[in-house]
Amino acid sequence: MTMFPYGWTHYLAGGLCIGIGVSLLYALTGLVGGMSSVYSSTWSYVVSRPYFQERTLVQSREWRLAYAAGLVAGAAAWWLLFGGGVRVPVRIPWWQLLGGGVLVGYGARLSRGCTSGHGICGMASLNRPSFLAVLTFMAAAFVTANVIVRVGGA
């Protein structure tokens, strides 16, 4: 058994590229850019409840949307230049994506960070709560993904 059945260079190169993106944002704007906040900050345009009208969300909603648009554009650039424009189908059923997605959104926002917020920005800042959050979501994800296989799911 190999640890990297599909090779390892694209993983490392991709990770470095992600780090350069987060670094560029920091160098140009001083902003710390995780990805889960955009899902709350964008609601601030339409939801008037005080939580969604907090300064941190309202004042960051524009650059967070621009950051998210960049994600789409960057992935599209890779896809057209190097991915051959071939669509890779997602084999997870739609209801599983939707239902699991609710847990992802609820949990990441309650935790105030996800794989990028706690995982990249938090660990790179040597923040102890972020390290523990990463261990927690990794453990929960390992268990869940393996239980799903056991019960015959996708």
Next chain:
Amino acid sequence: MSTLAVSTGNSTSTPRSVPQLAAALAAGGLFGFGLALSTMIRPSVVLGFLRAQDLGLMLVLGGAVLVTFVTYRWLPRVMKRPLFGQSFGKHSAIMDRQTYFGAAIFGMGWGITGVCPGPAIAGLGAGSLELGYAIAGIALGALLQGLMAKR
């Protein structure tokens, strides 16, 4: 002003400007390119990691953390302020029950879908339109979290 920005982890007091939005777009572009290159936009690859069949995700996370660690440490020493901003922000995380309870719930969802917030968005750019379901779910979850929050 900048005190608040630092304490909240975001340079919220920084006036938004066209260069700043362009910077966020460009930075997001590199982030998205990296997510696609590393195949993290494919749920099957992420689930393969979670099932210990392929440890690639560790290299992705490790590479990203390494570069970001160096930048977060070194840039504030060599630059007075960011090019289009007032001050360098700091990532803040709070050691409380919500952080870990939320992380556990997030992890369950991640294990069910193989999708996390960034790759869900980036995947759209590489034609994986099914990820729209995940985005809808994540947005709904974020809405519920905000509606149930105490303040």
